[in-house]
Amino acid sequence: MASPPNPAVPSISLNDGNSVPAIGLGVWQTPAGDTERAVSAALDAGYRHVDTAAAYGNETEVGLALAGAASSGITRDDVFVVTKLWNSEQGYDKTLRAFDESLDKLGVDYLDLYLVHWPMPMVNAYVDTFRAFAHLRERGRVRSIGVSNFESEHLKILIDETGIVPAVNQIELHPLLPQAELRELHATLGIATEAWSPLGQGSLLEQATVVGIAEAHGKTPAQVLIRWHVQLGNIVIPKSVNPARIASNFDVFDFELSEQDMTSIASLEDGTRLGPDPRTFNFTG
Numbered sequence: 384m385a386s387p388p389n390p391a392v393p394s395i396s397l398n399d400g401n402s403v404p405a406i407g408l409g410v411w412q413t414p415a416g417d418t419e420r421a422v423s424a425a426l427d428a429g430y431r432h433v434d435t436a437a438a439y440g441n442e443t444e445v446g447l448a449l450a451g452a453a454s455s456g457i458t459r460d461d462v463f464v465v466t467k468l469w470n471s472e473q474g475y476d477k478t479l480r481a482f483d484e485s486l487d488k489l490g491v492d493y494l495d496l497y498l499v500h501w502p503m504p505m506v507n508a509y510v511d512t513f514r515a516f517a518h519l520r521e522r523g524r525v526r527s528i529g530v531s532n533f534e535s536e537h538l539k540i541l542i543d544e545t546g547i548v549p550a551v552n553q554i555e556l557h558p559l560l561p562q563a564e565l566r567e568l569h570a571t572l573g574i575a576t577e578a579w580s581p582l583g584q585g586s587l588l589e590q591a592t593v594v595g596i597a598e599a600h601g602k603t604p605a606q607v608l609i610r611w612h613v614q615l616g617n618i619v620i621p622k623s624v625n626p627a628r629i630a631s632n633f634d635v636f637d638f639e640l641s642e643q644d645m646t647s648i649a650s651l652e653d654g655t656r657l658g659p660d661p662r663t664f665n666f667t668g
C-alpha cells in the first residue's frame with residue numbers, strides 16, 4: 384500500500400497561485416527500463432511530484448507508473464507532473480506539437496508544470512516558445528509554465544517580451560554551485576528556484592564536511608544535502624533508481640541543520656558546473 388503524502392513536505396507557492404511539493408523524484412539519467420519501477424517506488428514512499436523531460440526518453444514509463452498508481456488510490460490530480468520541451472522543438476508551432484507528444488507519452492490530459500529545457504540564446508526562439516506555453520496555459524492544458532537553465536539576461540528578455548514571469552527556473556544547483564545571485568534575482572522577481580543535480584550527481588556524497596554533518600545528525604549524506612536545499616527554500620528533485628535510497632531521500636523531516644551546518648556546507652562552493660553552460664549550450668540532438 385502506498386504511503387500517504389507526507390504533510391511535513393513543504394509546499395512551495397508559485398507566482399500563479401499554484402503550489403508544488405518541495406521534493407520530487409528526478410528521472411534524468413534514469414534508463415527507460417528502470418523508470419516505471421523508480422517512479423512507483425517514489426509514489427509508494429509518499430512522493431507526489433515527478434520531474435521528467437522529453438529528452439530523457441522515459442516519459443512513457445513515467446506515465447505507466449502514474450497509471451499503475453491508480454490501483455493504490457493515487458489519482459492523476461494527486462501528483463505534480465513536470466516535463467520539459469526539448470531544444471530542437473523551440474518555436475511557437477513546434478512547441479504546440481511537442482507538448483501534445485509529451486502528454487500522449489505521459490498518458491495525462493494536462494500537465495502541472497511545463498519548462499523550456501534550455502534557453503539556446505543563439506537560436507533566439509525562447510520568447511516565441513514561451514508564448515506557446517502561455518497559450519497552452521490559457522487553454523488549461525498546463526497549470527504552470529516555467530523555464531530551466533535560464534541566466535539573468537534570458538529571464539530579463541523573456542519577461543520584457545512576454546510580460547509573463549515564469550513560475551519556476553530549474554537550474555544546476557548544489558553546494559559547489561549554490562547560485563546565490565540567481566536565487567536572489569528569483570526572489571526579487573517571484574520565481575521559484577528549483578535545483579537539478581542537487582546531490583552534485585552523487586559527487587558530494589563522500590565529501591568529508593557533508594559526511595561529518597551526516598554522522599552528527601545520524602542521517603545519510605544524501606539526506607543532509609536534500610535538507611540543505613529544503614532549508615534554502617529550493618524545490619529539489621534528487622534522482623535515484625534504488626527504492627531504498629528513493630525512500631530515504633524523502634525522510635528529511637525529522638532533523639534540522641544548524642546555521643553552522645548551513646555555513647559549513649556553503650563553504651564548499653568552488654563554482655564547479657557539472658552540466659553545460661546555459662550561455663553556450665546549443666545541443667539539439
Ligand code: A2P
Nearest residue numbers: 580581582583584585605621622623624625628
Ligand atoms: P542511484 O540512482 O544508483 O541511487 P543528482 O540527483 O544530484 O543527479 O544525484 C544522483 C546520483 O546520486 C545518482 O548517481 C544516484 O545513484 C545517487 N544517489 C541518489 N540518492 C542516493 C543516496 N541516498 N545514496 C547514495 N547515492 C544516491
